[in-house]
């Protein structure tokens with residue numbers, strides 16, 4: 001019997017999916033695979049696991065003793081949803097737990113387990129029957145993440161096996177139930193694909209009480225500066241329209257941090273005790289008056305107001321100062337401060353993006369403080385994974401930042417591009433959960449109609465696939481060509497991925513997985529990095545390689561220099577090229593305070609460059625050794641936030657590196673008897689001999705990503721004192737590539753051969769994570 005507290009019980013009853021519990025459970029019990037479609041916020045993620053639980057799934061004494069597994073494409077969702085479900089069921093975190101790449105709360109008591117799709121995929125390699133599960137829910141299938149696609153394909157095979165085996169001996173193994181959940185109705189890739197499920201699975205549509213959302217397009221589409229555009233729009237909403245939360249969609253952390261800062265200056269929210277009581281009363285009075293005025297607008301007037309907003313041209317003195325074309329952003333920030341809006345309610349501003357700490361992420365679910373308006377500035381994690389209560393206005397920049405990957409050359413780039421029509425509609429839908437809402441699109445309807453694709457391209461068509469090919473081989477799927485992909489990738493790409501894996505000796509000549517390949521597949525990292533671990537072991541520098549590949553698998557922990565000031569254009573492009581020039585900013589025409597500010601910035605900058613030098617100092621022949629140095633120093637000094645601050649690294653990234661190091665070390669201890677390795681917080685810096693070994697391991701790991709100085713081929717005798725503008729060529733593309741200005745090699749004599757970790761295209765193709773290849 002489930003005990004839920006009153007409040008939660010009431011909230012549940014409001015969820016559309018709860019009206020369908022009976023139908024859902026009947027369909028699940030009569031079918032091996034069921035697809036559930038329902039708008040974001042209808043209760044799929046939080047409720048369906050509970051339905052299963054209440055029906056006896058996960059109960060050791062029932063017919064379905066295995067646990068309930070539920071996968072998410074994003075870690076943030078796996079963690080926060082498991083917490084929420086534990087709370088709703090009044091169960092502990094050991095009972096309703098999560099497992100993500102670096103972290104887990106699972107225990108023998110676990111009955112419901114949230115995990116990222118990657119975690120389940122790796123479990124499949126060890127246990128293709130998924131025998132510890134009685135039901136698996138694959139959530140957010142509409143996102144078509146690489147792992148989700150592979151999971152669905154693999155699970156279609158698991159189903160058959162489990163069904164057959166249970167026919168042989170039902171007391172040993174029971175059939176497994178599979179539930180695929182999607183926020184859109186576009187599920188034909190799953191239902192109509194005979195290769196996947198020979199009998200089309202039933203689709204249950206959850207009727208959502210979705211309130212109407214009026215869509216307002218901009219008349220014009222701003223060229224670049226949608227952040228300023230979003231700022232203006234939110235100011236207007238906040239000062240003119242009735243209460244209700246605002247959700248802004250931007251593309252990344254930098255933009256979000258910047259916009260939050262601007263809002264906080266303009267509509268400051270002070271803690272209650274920061275007001276003296278008289279001030280507070282007065283403020284409260286003004287708020288109430290303004291609010292009443294707004295409430296008194298009848299809906300028609302409100303609509304008129306809203307229509308008005310679209311013009312974007314109409315006078316509103318304060319925001320006019322924020323000219324979109326203004327290039328000096330610092331100036332803008334100062335202006336914001338000056339025009340702090342006294343008469344508006346404070347805006348309770350919360351950022352939401354995946355690198356934010358879980359604790360900070362969970363704040364969006366709490367009601368905003370009395371007398372404030374909630375404004376969440378988010379990436380597309382808020383598009384479908386998390387539902388923020390009380391949102392009435394959505395401001396959508398229409399863009400999404402995604403990794404592009406050139407299948408032929410391996411060149412990656414982060415591109416901010418238009419999202420799809422389906423995504424934009426999902427975003428708009430966020431405004432209609434609690435009542436009629438409004439969505440402001442910061443682009444014109446013409447752009448929407450002509451330039452937006454209908455749906456987002458599945459990830460499998462735009463990401464490297466050698467990692468999942470190895471995973472599949474580890475599941476003994478030998479002919480990946482026949483694998484039931486929901487939308488298969490090019491045969492040519494599959495062949496290429498197999499080639500690369502053969503090259504690494506992970507596969508034999510016939511494409512079957514080798515012992516080495518099996519070991520590689522047990523690590524939650526790219527095959528290349530697993531391979532480096534194995535070579536590292538042979539070279540006697542394993543602990544260092546563990547630290548390096550952990551750091552490489554997490555995002556770059558170093559804060560970029562342009563994050564030190566409030567610069568808006570933090571996009572890789574211009575700035576990185578002008579890496580050195582940034583410092584020499586003119587000081588004229590600035591007020592005293594501004595000069596002080598500039599001086600402070602200069603000091604920070606100096607400290608920043610000193611720190612970069614310090615970490616590069618270990619051995620200025622490789623960016624990867626700089627990473628190693630910072631990881632080592634961080635542990636040595638106890639892994640404090642203070643360390644991160646002084647060393648210009650991101651605490652969350654450092655923490656994840658630490659966890660991944662621990663996890664990799666564990667896997668080695670468990671799977672590689674005879675290898676003696678432990679996590680040493682006081683790891684000594686490597687000796688000269690070890691450094692050489694480490695460089696060799698790096699070279700071996702990236703041997704297919706070698707670049708040669710062009711001058712060497714051309715036999716040009718030109719002598720360079722730095723690598724600036726020195727051309728290199730790679731084995732793959734025809735473009736010249738360059739050493740990135742943030743590299744430790746940048747200011748030195750250009751080496752003849754280097755290996756690179758990644759190619760990034762902005763104005764040029766840059767090599768990042770560069771290591772000198774020694775010619776000996």
Ligand code: ADP
Nearest residue numbers: 039040041042043044045046047084365387389
């Ligand atoms: P779906 O998966 O269909 O998008 P969810 O099950 O995620 O829907 O959400 C259902 C409801 O539960 C939403 O209205 C959401 O606001 C609420 N909810 C989810 N997580 C939390 C949480 N941590 N705290 C409070 N409310 C939450």
Ligand code: MG
Nearest residue numbers: 044045384385
């Ligand atoms: Mg969900």
